Amino acid sequence: MDVISQKMEDISENVGGLKEGIIELRKNFWDEITVNLDDAHEVGETFTSIKQQTEMLSERERTHKHYYTKYKNLLKLKENPYFGRVDFSEEGVGEVEKIYVGIASLMDEEEEEFLIYDWRAPISSLYYNFSPGQASYEVPEETVRGEMTLKRQFIIRKGKLKSMFDTEVTIGDEMLQEVLGNNANTSMKSIVATIQKDQNQIIRNETSKYLIVQGAAGSGKTSAALQRVAYLLYRYRGKIKSDNIMLFSPNYIFNSYVANVLPELGEENMKQSTFFEYMTSRLGKIYSVEDPLEQMEFIYSNDVRDSNYDIRMQAIKFKASKEFKEVVDNYITLLSDNYLLFKDCIFRGEIVLPADEIQNKFYSLDKNLPIPNRMNLVAEWLLIKLKEMEGKELKKEWVMEEMELLDKEDYLNVYKEVQHDQEVEDSFTDYEKEEKLLAKKVVQTNFKGLKRWVKKLRFLNMKSIYQQLYENVTVNKSLGNSILPDKWKEISQFTIGNLNDNIVLYEDATPLLYLTDRLEGRKPNTFIRHLFIDEAQDYSPFQLEYFKLLFPNSKMTILGDFNQGIYPHSIEVSSLIPQDSFELESGSVQRMTITQSYRSTKEIVNFTKGFVRGGELIEPFNRSGDKPTITIVSEEELFYREVVRKVILQKDNGTVAIICKTAEQSANAYTVLKERLPDLRLLTKDSTTFHKGVVILPAYLAKGIEFDTVVIYDASDKQYGREMDRKLFYTACTRAMHHLHLISLSEKSRFIKEAERDTYVLQ
């Protein structure tokens, strides 16, 4: 503690001076610079002195930031300097070294010895991977072996030692008991002190390009992912920064839920986004793109017997599949020779180059060239054509008319240009020159938009090309009907109609983007070096393939749980990722499975694992609580009363969530319940955070987050009776940490009946 305090004092002194220096430098920035723009030489000198001054300022700012980060870490160390210690004697050295592990490293006053090791340092892996006895750790190109003679864990809060245990196992149960027994928080906590061995393997994996993790609900996938981000930032410091890492998460609430973990560890947050955000950034200007949560609402709130429902469900499943990606790939091959559709090139309301001429140009180019290369050649050709047109427009009447509307500034600029050119002798008068220049300016301005349109390859009629996939008999034939779903005709009509109204449903967004990128060619994103995909079971096989196209050079950590696959496209996936999807690049894929569940009490896990396939493999952590309760009521009024009763019972014990099936049900229930539960808050797909207290929300929005108490709003067979509701129901129930209450209006769900009878209490 003394060393920490001393270091903080030293930094304060240094930083104080540095800060003043920076303020001073910013204030007097221009005093040190002589601005002279008389000739090229002087301009060069001025430029150099500005550059020097800027560099000096940024150097100081960098140093300031460095100290600031160090200071913040010391502050954290002061609260909790370390959480673990191992005594290790390295083979051949003999001496026992005491290794203290904390969230950051601390050196002694002389900066020679480590007093505390950062949890991510190679030596710290001893703490996570071994129990006392033979142990080893890897440093670059070497394995250090030796014996661990002691392993001790500490709980230190606000600089005071609260408790400590010597342990014989990897990470002692006592410590986990202590951590997991706490109340839920509205933001996720870091787990560095209690990372488990299998989680540690996920965190420190460096060899795989694709790391795929299947983990039971509450097994710490998200936690491991976030610690992994912190690990990568440490391991590749200087090479990877936080904005080279991106996390795709399921929704905004989840984004804010996990936002604290990295700052808590003294790191900056990675980029966080949802795939929907990416979709809208690409398609949102032209189309209204359906949110996946709206699709979710459609799926779970509509009547299965409705024939339109069946059409849409078939469409959703098929368009998400790898088979459909093959259809699109075949289509692209076909388009290489024929059928590409273009738009007319229109200038001032007139067609200046008809679509078929552009099409002819495209197909006159060497067919061996990839489509995007030919597309660029067409764009170049079009730009030359536009240039020729510009020349022809100069004398037209509209140009004269617009010239009269130009403002003074434009005249002045043209005048200056003419003056500047005066040395060049020619036969034109100044007036003629000015006229010509002004006309040119008018024409150029008018052509600007069109040129941009060409450069962005907007002459490619993507909407019609995508529609043609569903429309054109020739195209349809060449795709082979065998794999098409039986309602393909209806699906086609439905898709075409939506696109005519500029609506892109969620299931169409990925195929449309994929097709566009394959035709236009898209620079791969090389900035993102590592992509994390959480709740990966909710992405379709097609989407995962698309990610590979978008981020070909990124490593990916893909985490999910097939038992929580609540989208129809995930329902039929028997394993998280179809075998062949990532297997092609052999050697670069590693799959891991984690089965221990930490979130919920043993009683809750034993109940919930009863209604999913493979549930017997899920192991609860040994933390006890009450058995889940099921209350069956036959009348609506009694039902509300029971929900309220259960909430009030736990209201003062941390967070309580009333989980409904859909947003519609949540909104209706909220209207009734808010009178009786004045603190109740409704969460919708647009909510960005949640606070302590009682919330009501649809199950799909509760993805990835957790609550002390969960009340399942109407666990009846009417609500959860279709096979496809199974995973939604499981997801909802597994959000509970300590208490789970299910209330059913009449007959209880068939899934509950599948659970072992002694795992719940019927009230």
Ligand SMILES: Nc1ncnc2c1ncn2[C@@H]1O[C@H](COP(=O)(O)OP(=O)(O)OP(=O)(O)O)[C@@H](O)[C@H]1O
């Ligand atoms: N090693 C650990 N030490 C302490 N707590 C842990 C550990 N691993 C997981 N937890 C806790 O278990 C809970 C569930 O973790 P997390 O949300 O990361 O699981 P998940 O696998 O992503 O769950 P889900 O798939 O249900 O969203 C969290 O409260 C987390 O803090």
